[in-house]
Amino acid sequence: MKVVDSILEASSLYHVYESKAEDGNVVALRGIHIDIKAGEAIAVVGPSGSGKSTLMKCLGGLMKPSSGSVVMAGKNMTRLSGKELVHLRQKTVSFIFQEGNLLPDMNARDNVAQPLRHQGMSSRKALKLADEMLDRLGILPRAKALPAKLSGGEQQRVAIARALITNPRLILADEPTGALDPITSREVLALFKDLHENDGVSFLIVTHSKEVASFADRSLELRDGRFVAEHGVGVDVEDLSRNRELIIDETGTVTLPPDILLRIGGPGKYMVGDIDNGHLSLTGEKIAAIGKLELAKVCPACKYDYGDSDDQLCPACGSSRPMVEVGS
């Protein structure tokens, strides 16, 4: 049997942003489990505020989760010293954010070379490798330009060159094409595909784009800090409602996507029937509804207007369509 190693494995991740403000603490992650196998590409979809960026930061060791463990390339990050953590990150993972990836006072070439210099490589060698990478991404002619002089697409390609220069085994990307025009975003995606298929690089990509999500082997849907559904191999985001699994976390919490909630009869009281291993049957009891619910007219994540359609998933970003109270 072939054993596939995990490149990143997190369990029971919780994160609370503490605040003294009136609205109090924000629980951004509520018991996340994820296992990314070496060479796997996973998309994370979900509405704004669902905890996607917090998750990426915790998984990449940029932020310490309030509790839970993250194991990267076999090492438990929560138990490493600051220095060990930096070293592990440097040789394993690179980040790509939506924007603001580059150091403003350095030209493109120096930005790309910077992680290698950081690792102690001589400047000459680092710059030579940086030029090769810029060439691979088709932006060598812009090597001497400062970020402010580059277009959004060029900046993102420089950021990707910098992410790739260390030969990472895993790329964590937070809406990497979110600020790009469709053509540039397609080019970036083609590059990711090439790295995934030919170099075996693993990806975890937060995205609102159907195209990016369909590049992934599977997609996970995040809502209110929990994975509420997993969408299988090669599944188009549009098909999610037909091809998904619900995930029950170790606290026993299961969050139903709105369309499923609607189909079983909406929020209310349910009686538990016979319990069998692997089966749970619920029967709804009629209760006073909390007001009449209807499908939201506009996607809360990307503002897509559903018009007259009764789609359950946003055709533009793949988020589940929520129910809203009529008249509210």
Ligand SMILES: Nc1ncnc2c1ncn2[C@@H]1O[C@H](COP(=O)(O)OP(=O)(O)O)[C@@H](O)[C@H]1O
């Ligand atoms: N630095 C912070 N301090 C307090 N609350 C935060 C902070 N960053 C994010 N949050 C809150 O945590 C939740 C998840 O945010 P985030 O991870 O940015 O979600 P997403 O990337 O899916 O939009 C939101 O309710 C957000 O307001």
Ligand SMILES: [Mg+2]
């Ligand atoms: Mg975010």
